[in-house]
Amino acid sequence: MSKSFKSLLAVLSCTVLLTTGTIDASSSSSSASSPPHILFIVADDLGYNDISLHGSPQIPTPNIDSLAQDGVTLGRFYANPVCSPTRTSLLSGRSTCHTGIYMPFLDGTPYQLSANFTLLPQYLKSCCNYSTHIVGKWHLGFSNYANLPLSRGFDSHLGYWNGAEDYVQHYVAGAYDFNANLRIATEYNNTFSTHVFADEAVNIINSFGPNGNHSTQPMFLYLAFQSVHWPLEAPQNYLDRFKNTTGNSTERQAVCAMAAFLDDAIGNVTAALKQNNMWDNTLIIFQSDNGGPTHLDEGTSSNNYPLRGGKNTIWEGGTRVDAIIRGAGIQKTNYINTEYVHVTDWLPTLVSMASGTNWTNFIPPNEPPYQYGDGMDVWSTLSTGAPSPRDWVLLETHPTGATDRVHGDGLIYQDWKLIKWNNTMPQVENGWFPPPGQDPSKVDYLVKCNGIQPSKVDPTECNKDWCLFNITADPCEYNNVASDHPNIVKQLINMLEPFQATAVPPVAPSECKPIQVPIPNDPGNVAWQPGCP
Numbered sequence: 103m104s105k106s107f108k109s110l111l112a113v114l115s116c117t118v119l120l121t122t123g124t125i126d127a128s129s130s131s132s133s134a135s136s137p138p139h140i141l142f143i144v145a146d147d148l149g150y151n152d153i154s155l156h157g158s159p160q161i162p163t164p165n166i167d168s169l170a171q172d173g174v175t176l177g178r179f180y181a182n183p184v185c186s187p188t189r190t191s192l193l194s195g196r197s198t199c200h201t202g203i204y205m206p207f208l209d210g211t212p213y214q215l216s217a218n219f220t221l222l223p224q225y226l227k228s229c230c231n232y233s234t235h236i237v238g239k240w241h242l243g244f245s246n247y248a249n250l251p252l253s254r255g256f257d258s259h260l261g262y263w264n265g266a267e268d269y270v271q272h273y274v275a276g277a278y279d280f281n282a283n284l285r286i287a288t289e290y291n292n293t294f295s296t297h298v299f300a301d302e303a304v305n306i307i308n309s310f311g312p313n314g315n316h317s318t319q320p321m322f323l324y325l326a327f328q329s330v331h332w333p334l335e336a337p338q339n340y341l342d343r344f345k346n347t348t349g350n351s352t353e354r355q356a357v358c359a360m361a362a363f364l365d366d367a368i369g370n371v372t373a374a375l376k377q378n379n380m381w382d383n384t385l386i387i388f389q390s391d392n393g394g395p396t397h398l399d400e401g402t403s404s405n406n407y408p409l410r411g412g413k414n415t416i417w418e419g420g421t422r423v424d425a426i427i428r429g430a431g432i433q434k435t436n437y438i439n440t441e442y443v444h445v446t447d448w449l450p451t452l453v454s455m456a457s458g459t460n461w462t463n464f465i466p467p468n469e470p471p472y473q474y475g476d477g478m479d480v481w482s483t484l485s486t487g488a489p490s491p492r493d494w495v496l497l498e499t500h501p502t503g504a505t506d507r508v509h510g511d512g513l514i515y516q517d518w519k520l521i522k523w524n525n526t527m528p529q530v531e532n533g534w535f536p537p538p539g540q541d542p543s544k545v546d547y548l549v550k551c552n553g554i555q556p557s558k559v560d561p562t563e564c565n566k567d568w569c570l571f572n573i574t575a576d577p578c579e580y581n582n583v584a585s586d587h588p589n590i591v592k593q594l595i596n597m598l599e600p601f602q603a604t605a606v607p608p609v610a611p612s613e614c615k616p617i618q619v620p621i622p623n624d625p626g627n628v629a630w631q632p633g634c635p
Contacts (some may be wrong), residue, residue, distance in 0.1 A: 105277020135231045137456040138430030139310065139321040139384040141303075141375070143289070144192075144426070145364060146239065146546040147244030147413060149394025149404035150549075151537065152361050153424055156546040158405075159291040160347060160540050161361045162537045162555040165369035166426070169388055173428020174484065175438045177548075180495045183509050184413060185265060185421040188391040188445055189326070193242070193254075194219045195477035199499050199605035204508040205526070207243055209264040209275040212615040212628065220466050222449045223255030228324050229457040229464045232318040233257055233310070233387065237302045238295075238326035245612040246634035252283060254421065259283055260302045261326070262295075263616075263630060269295050269328060269335040277618045278629040286629045287623055294337065295328045296360075300367035304374040311475040316495055320456070321384075325371065329364040332402045336360045351538035353403035357394075362485030362559075385429040385455070387448070393420040397535045399528050404538040408551050410579040416497045416512040416521055416581055420531070431455060431485050438548075439483070441490035442514070444476035454479045456471050475601045497521075499598055501605040508608070513598050518587075520594040521564050533559045534578065551578035 103418040118334035150156055153163040156169050182188040186206040187198045196219060223234035226628050236251045243249050251259040260282050270292060280295075282289050290298050308314055310321045323571050331341045334356035341359045348354040367386075375381045394404020395413040405410070411417025428435075436532070446486040453461035461479060465472070477497050482488040497512030510523035534555055536542045553577060563569060563582060570584040570591050584591050614634035621627045 106422075109522075115206045137232070137320040139375075140226075140232075140323070140452060141371070141384055141386045142324045143368060143371075143386070143388045144189070144238075144324075145388070145390045146326070146328055147392065147394050147402070147404050148330055148361065148364075148390040148424060149396065149406045149412070150409050150419065150422065150424060151391075151405040151407045151547070152330070152357070152394060155426075155548070156424070156598035157549075158407075158537070158540065159545070160537060161344075162357045163361065163365040165365045165372065166388060169372070169386060169426045169428050171430050171436045173386070173426060173437075174434055176425035176427065176443050176484075177427035177438045177440040179389065179423060179443045179445075180421050180497065180514075181389065181423045183329065183392050183416055183498070185391050189241055190215050191240075191444075191446045191477075192220045192448050193223075194474065195222070195446050197446055197473075197601070198494060199475060199477040199496070199501075199601055200473055202606045204498065204500075204608055206265050207241060209266065210277070210616050212243075212245045212612040213609055214245050214249045214612055216609070217254075218470055219246055220469055221254050222452065223322055223324070225255075225449065225453045225461070225464055226456060227255060229453055229461075231319060232322045232456070234322045234324075235259070235306050236304070236324045236326065237261055238299045238324075239265070239328055240326075243612070244616055244630070244632050245614040246632045247284075248635065250284070250632065256324070258306075260287070261299065262328075266331055266333070267328075268333060274630070276628070278621060278627060286631075288621060288624060294363075296363050296367050299327055300370045301323065303371045307371070307374040307378055307380065310380065310618070314378075323356075327367070328566070329366055329367075330357050330360040330402075330404060332395075332400055333358070334402060336363055347539050350537035351403055353398060353401065353513055354405075354538045357403050357405075381429075383430050384494055385427070385431060387425075387427050389425040389445070390423040393417075393423055395531070396537075397530050397531045397533075403538065405535070407534060407536045407540075407542065407577050408547050408549055408555075410532075410534055412535075413525075414509065415527045415531050416509050416523060417531075418577060420509075421497050421512075427484055431481075433486050437487065439487055441480075441483050441487075442492050442495050443480050443490060444477070444485065444492065444495050447480045447492075448477065450477045450479040451481045451484065454480045455485075473604050475604070494597070496601055498622050499601045499605055501607055502599070502602045504607065505604075506608070511598060513594055513601075514573065514598060515594060517572050518590055518594060519571045519573045519579075520568055520591065520598070521571070523564055523567050525565075529561055532561065549577050551580065552576060553578075553580045555580055570594070
């Protein structure tokens with residue numbers, strides 16, 4: 103019996119105890135007498151192969167790469183396969199199976215993150231007197247004012263509430279969606295959101311500099327860029343830069359342009375930190391919200407090669423995403439950390455780091471209990487490279503007996519990945535897709551696949567029956583080894599059961615719906631607004 107399998111059995115033997123606990127605080131926190139500033143940057147639909155750090159020369163991203171050179175690349179960082187679920191987990195510390203948010207909220211629809219969950223900015227204000235700001239995309243519901251960012255712990259918000267909109271006109275589903283706090287901000291019409299968000303982030307950073315009005319407070323800035331989500335729009339000078347590098351694919355050309363535009367915007371933001379003498383005292387986190395949609399899925403062409411799959415899948419290409427951390431408290435530079443980290447871990451980790459004590463000390467008395475599957479404090483893993491307290495990652499699961507299993511069920515334990523996908527997964531994403539204009543034989547990818555890529559994909563594989571992959575030896579999921587290890591398959595299925603026992607069904611629509619209202623002084627045009635207080 104292998105050492106890995108013995109460890110698996112040991113974990114199974116204590117599963118019942120784990121499910122009865124409400125908190126997992128298994129990693130030591132930092133000592134922080136004066137909390138650092140925190141800049142948390144989220145890219146939208148950026149693929150694993152869309153930053154040059156991961157080996158592809160097609161899109162030079164020097165500013166993103168420099169964050170990694172100055173800090174740590176998270177080589178095994180996992181998020182959820184789509185947008186709203188990842189943003190929910192990031193800000194709440196909860197698994198999707200405990201929020202019921204398994205899919206993105208469609209624009210203008212009455213869904214929202216439960217107000218029962220205390221979010222990361224509220225914790226940071228409570229523990230450490232942070233001044234908290236969001237710039238960019240919200241996408242956690244806006245049926246009522248009580249669920250807007252200013253009611254969930256943020257002091258300011260410039261951006262939009264829906265999931266996807268025009269980058270320049272800022273219209274989505276027939277109405278304008280761009281707001282400065284609670285004001286419809288029509289002055290940003292005809293301006294690229296990438297410019298707007300970077301400029302606003304710079305303004306906020308300046309306010310925390312030596313001469314700013316927040317110079318005595320720590321800053322938490324959640325900078326959620328729109329790029330590179332469709333619609334595919336970029337300034338012409340960026341499009342021209344990639345005219346001859348993407349084959350005949352105008353979609354890939356646009357994504358490359360949008361990613362380069364994003365990288366320049368991030369460079370402007372990091373320059374502001376340096377100009378305000380905040381660089382050394384700022385913890386910067388960068389991540390994508392999910393794997394990129396590839397192969398013209400959703401009409402776009404992000405890329406995750408050589409990983410398998412993309413957005414809306416629980417393949418590695420849909421859930422193993424770009425992630426970097428650098429700055430205050432991070433003791434390594436130009437380092438690749440291959441320990442497991444999950445998007446749910448940010449809340450407990452950042453609260454522990456900032457407070458210098460256990461994050462659980464700040465849980466409000468009426469907070470719904472944290473459960474097995476929710477976030478862990480992984481600060482020592484990030485800051486020093488110590489072993490992660492998690493040797494498992496729950497990718498997705500659903501209540502016992504549920505018929506709608508959305509993307510499917512997936513669990514990673516040590517080297518092993520168990521997966522059974524459901525029909526929400528677009529079949530066009532089920533495979534390995536180099537980006538147009540790139541010859542993979544000439545690229546030294548950060549991920550080394552090992553083995554031979556299958557020439558074609560069985561479209562039924564891992565749908566009716568469980569699949570098992572050794573993602574340490576086979577990170578690109580070439581070889582299903584379930585038939586070789588039936589006992590491991592069985593044990594991993596058993597490991598899923600405690601998660602399924604506490605899982606909730608998909609969140610129900612709110613009784614209150616977003617509404618469209620006339621825009622003041624703009625006859626004939628309307629804007630999205632909450633429908634209830």
